[in-house]
Amino acid sequence: MPKCSRRHFVKALAVGVGGSPLLSVFAATPWRYFTVAEAERVDALCEQMVPGDEDPGAHDARVVRFIDQQLRGPYRQHQADYRKGLMGVDETSRELFARGFLELSWEEQTEVMRALESGKAKGNTWKNQSASAFFNLVRNHALQGFYGSPRHGGNRGYASYRMLGLDYPQIIGQNRYR
Amino acid sequence: MSLKRVNAVVVGAGAGGGVVAKELSEAGLSVVLLERGGWPNFEAHDHDELISQRVTVLGNAFGPDDRRHRRVVSNGNGGWRVVVPSDGAYNNNAACVGSGTVSYGAMAWRFMEKDFKLRTTYRSVAGSTLEDWPITYQDLAPFYEKAEWEIGVAGETGADPFAAPRRQPYPMPPFPHNQEGLVLEKAAQELGLHPFPIPMLRNSVPYRGRPACIKCRYCVGFACEVNAKCGTHNTVIPAALATGNCQVRTESVVSEVVIDDRGRACGVRYFDAENRLQYQTADLVVVSASATETARLLLNSQSKLFPNGAGNRHDWVGRNLQGHAYTGAFGLFEEDRYDDVGAGATIAICDYNHGNPGMVGGGMLANEFIRLPYLFSGIRPPGAASWGRDHKEFQRKYFRRCVRVVGPVQEMPVFEARVEVDPVVKDDWGIPVARISGSRHPNDIEVGNFLAAKAEAWLKKAGAFQTWQTGAGRGVSGGQHQAGTCRMGNDPKTSVTNPHGQVHDIDNLFIADGSLHVTNGGFNPALTIMALGYWVSDYIKRGWKGSRFRS
Ligand SMILES: Cc1cc2nc3c(=O)[nH]c(=O)nc-3n(C[C@H](O)[C@H](O)[C@H](O)COP(=O)(O)OP(=O)(O)OC[C@H]3O[C@@H](n4cnc5c(N)ncnc54)[C@H](O)[C@@H]3O)c2cc1C
Numbered sequence: 001m002p003k004c005s006r007r008h009f010v011k012a013l014a015v016g017v018g019g020s021p022l023l024s025v026f027a028a029t030p031w032r033y034f035t036v037a038e039a040e041r042v043d044a045l046c047e048q049m050v051p052g053d054e055d056p057g058a059h060d061a062r063v064v065r066f067i068d069q070q071l072r073g074p075y076r077q078h079q080a081d082y083r084k085g086l087m088g089v090d091e092t093s094r095e096l097f098a099r100g101f102l103e104l105s106w107e108e109q110t111e112v113m114r115a116l117e118s119g120k121a122k123g124n125t126w127k128n129q130s131a132s133a134f135f136n137l138v139r140n141h142a143l144q145g146f147y148g149s150p151r152h153g154g155n156r157g158y159a160s161y162r163m164l165g166l167d168y169p170q171i172i173g174q175n176r177y178r
Numbered sequence: 179m180s181l182k183r184v185n186a187v188v189v190g191a192g193a194g195g196g197v198v199a200k201e202l203s204e205a206g207l208s209v210v211l212l213e214r215g216g217w218p219n220f221e222a223h224d225h226d227e228l229i230s231q232r233v234t235v236l237g238n239a240f241g242p243d244d245r246r247h248r249r250v251v252s253n254g255n256g257g258w259r260v261v262v263p264s265d266g267a268y269n270n271n272a273a274c275v276g277s278g279t280v281s282y283g284a285m286a287w288r289f290m291e292k293d294f295k296l297r298t299t300y301r302s303v304a305g306s307t308l309e310d311w312p313i314t315y316q317d318l319a320p321f322y323e324k325a326e327w328e329i330g331v332a333g334e335t336g337a338d339p340f341a342a343p344r345r346q347p348y349p350m351p352p353f354p355h356n357q358e359g360l361v362l363e364k365a366a367q368e369l370g371l372h373p374f375p376i377p378m379l380r381n382s383v384p385y386r387g388r389p390a391c392i393k394c395r396y397c398v399g400f401a402c403e404v405n406a407k408c409g410t411h412n413t414v415i416p417a418a419l420a421t422g423n424c425q426v427r428t429e430s431v432v433s434e435v436v437i438d439d440r441g442r443a444c445g446v447r448y449f450d451a452e453n454r455l456q457y458q459t460a461d462l463v464v465v466s467a468s469a470t471e472t473a474r475l476l477l478n479s480q481s482k483l484f485p486n487g488a489g490n491r492h493d494w495v496g497r498n499l500q501g502h503a504y505t506g507a508f509g510l511f512e513e514d515r516y517d518d519v520g521a522g523a524t525i526a527i528c529d530y531n532h533g534n535p536g537m538v539g540g541g542m543l544a545n546e547f548i549r550l551p552y553l554f555s556g557i558r559p560p561g562a563a564s565w566g567r568d569h570k571e572f573q574r575k576y577f578r579r580c581v582r583v584v585g586p587v588q589e590m591p592v593f594e595a596r597v598e599v600d601p602v603v604k605d606d607w608g609i610p611v612a613r614i615s616g617s618r619h620p621n622d623i624e625v626g627n628f629l630a631a632k633a634e635a636w637l638k639k640a641g642a643f644q645t646w647q648t649g650a651g652r653g654v655s656g657g658q659h660q661a662g663t664c665r666m667g668n669d670p671k672t673s674v675t676n677p678h679g680q681v682h683d684i685d686n687l688f689i690a691d692g693s694l695h696v697t698n699g700g701f702n703p704a705l706t707i708m709a710l711g712y713w714v715s716d717y718i719k720r721g722w723k724g725s726r727f728r729s
Contacts, residue, residue: 042471048566049563049565049566049569050566050569050570051564051566051567051570053567053570053571055570055574057570070236072263073236074235074236074237074244106407110566113565117565131533137377139564139565140235142565143552143555143556143565144228144235144552146552147224147551147552147554147555148226148227148228148236148552149226149227150230151224151226152226152228152236160551161551163573163574164551164553164573164574164577164578165578166395166518167327169225
């Protein structure tokens with residue numbers, strides 16, 4: 001079972017679960033773009049994309065930090081996709097399980113993910129935004145944050161490079177990569 | 179106000195332009211080489227996959243940047259979309275001194291004799307402007323040789339039985355096969371194919387003052403950390419500078435070739451590093467800005483005699499945009515096959531470049547370059563999980579057990595596959611941007627599927643327990659192997675330049691880059707573009723009469 005990422009997260013931030021974006025403007029947010037509440041949801045979505053097992057997953061590799069940083073940089077154009085999409089994720093969760101995404105069990109979250117992926121997710125947001133496009137966006141970004149270079153904020157501790165047996169930084173002329 | 183007149187101004191310091199700058203400055207001409215990008219900087223990208231010239235999701239480490247550059251591409255249903263360079267649809271190559279030759283995989287192919295005579299070999303193809311080159315392999319052979327020796331190629335002379343005849347051996351010995359190369363070599367031989375080590379513009383031994391390759395994990399998509407990869411930025415361009423006759427001006431964006439009322443090129447206008455508009459006058463102008471940007475620049479250069487753009491009297495500038503459909507197959511193995519020894523690609527076959535029953539053309543097949551972790555996360559057999567636990571498990575299990583064989587399809591030129599200038603959208607300097615539209619010829623898809631099946635059979639023979647093919651889509655082709663937009667030819671009505679890269683009707687305007695290709699070979703094109711740089715320069719030097727060019 002992948003460990004539940006949410007508890008860690010909330011503890012680490014030592015703040016309550018901020019409901020609305022407006023509230024969290026005043027909360028001390030460690031994020032460049034996300035509100036605290038949004039970051040929690042992105043973190044949970046990414047953990048579904050790359051779950052922790054015998055190797056770290058998206059949460060431990062801090063993939064949400066990668067995404068947050070890029071939304072203030074090269075992915076600026078996706079800010080609104082996230083803001084709206086995350087609302088949609090909660091709407092779909094409520095439609096399916098009468099609770100918000102973070103309140104769901106791992107398996108229930110996976111079901112929400114499948115609904116998003118298929119594009120058949122229910123929720124007000126998805127009437128004018130494609131659920132599957134949002135799903136693909138988060139998936140691509142999660143994989144980039146997990147498998148890409150740590151210099152962009154994700155892949156903490158070279159988590160994915162360790163998993164693949166790739167030394168980093170590469171040591172030239174030594175016992176090649178093993 | 180214009181800048182001090184020089185003999186030649188060369189636009190673009192890539193594969194073609196770098197060679198031209200060296201050849202002309204060595205011949206005693208004063209040369210200004212204008213490049214929109216800067217000198218490549220290894221530290222700036224530092225092995226970062228997400229900005230490598232292979233993945234680019236967060237930008238192109240070797241240019242151009244997303245902030246100032248854009249293009250317009252057709253969406254296939256009559257609509258248009260503005261795209262930035264990090265978007266694959268932009269069809270980028272690179273923008274820096276050396277351009278693609280800094281971050282390329284460095285395969286160093288000579289085209290085959292038939293590649294210059296496709297029309298004669300296969301006759302006409304419906305829906306294609308297929309034509310023979312106006313020059314033959316024999317014409318270009320001495321210049322291929324020059325490129326191989328001056329820029330540096332490692333290869334096994336005589337190992338490819340289908341290769342055209344050559345006078346000199348490769349200057350450096352070939353690279354040995356990596357683990358997957360050895361497995362594929364045996365399988366190819368068992369299939370009766372003719373495998374050989376890929377010739378590479380990369381030092382297998384110290385060569386001309388630069389060290390040998392250390393076979394590191396970062397090659398294609400990255401600059402070489404130890405400077406063992408041979409591009410124009412570390413060979414011919416430094417040689418041009420060493421003559422004292424050449425000046426490289428970086429961060430210089432050329433907006434127009436100025437043509438006077440009598441139809442002569444007078445120089446170029448460009449925005450310098452401080453965004454000031456400059457006018458560099460010259461006795462002759464050579465445009466080497468790559469297939470898309472050369473066409474754009476010519477179309478943006480309107481004059482009294484050429485109101486539709488320089489060399490565009492007959493509407494051929496920007497036509498026949500080609501690249502390469504890349505098709506092949508992946509195979510999964512029970513044991514590790516990938517040993518993480520760079521550059522990764524070591525083995526190729528040319529058995530399927532020509533003579534495929536009932537088909538026009540073909541292409542070379544080779545194993546893939548180095549494995550990049552994020553790139554690999556998009557590689558899965560059909561039906562496999564694209565996220566979640568199973569996706570991660572696949573990554574962990576098969577990162578070293580997945581082999582790819584792939585190759586470039588020799589594409590059929592299509593008149594409607596083209597570069598135009600957008601009527602509305604401009605770049606940061608206010609220059610109208612390139613607009614790209616059209617689609618591949620159906621033959622490319624058919625040949626691509628054929629090559630994919632051959633790649634799959636090869637992988638099966640090598641012991642893959644599961645294989646799957648990857649074909650090509652109908653979308654427009656261009657990208658890193660872009661070519662064909664200013665075709666050379668004998669007839670001014672159906673080509674843009676004469677056989678020497680001299681623009682029809684503008685005697686002192688030349689083109690020397692991939693734009694000249696009539697067809698683009700079933701091979702990566704850089705060595706051919708370098709050879710054309712030497713070929714065009716040779717003609718200019720022969721016509722240079724101490725003060726001006728006379729044809
Ligand atoms: C990752 C990668 C891998 C590759 N692998 C291979 C390989 O293995 N083998 C191979 O043969 N080829 C390979 N290529 C392709 C190869 O790099 C190109 O075919 C080649 O560089 C094209 O040469 P060119 O002279 O036509 O244009 P370029 O080399 O692109 O040169 C054009 C130059 O002009 C500059 N320019 C454009 N417009 C302007 C302007 N208006 N003002 C000033 N400057 C301008 C550009 O910035 C650029 O530097 C690869 C390319 C990449 C990016």
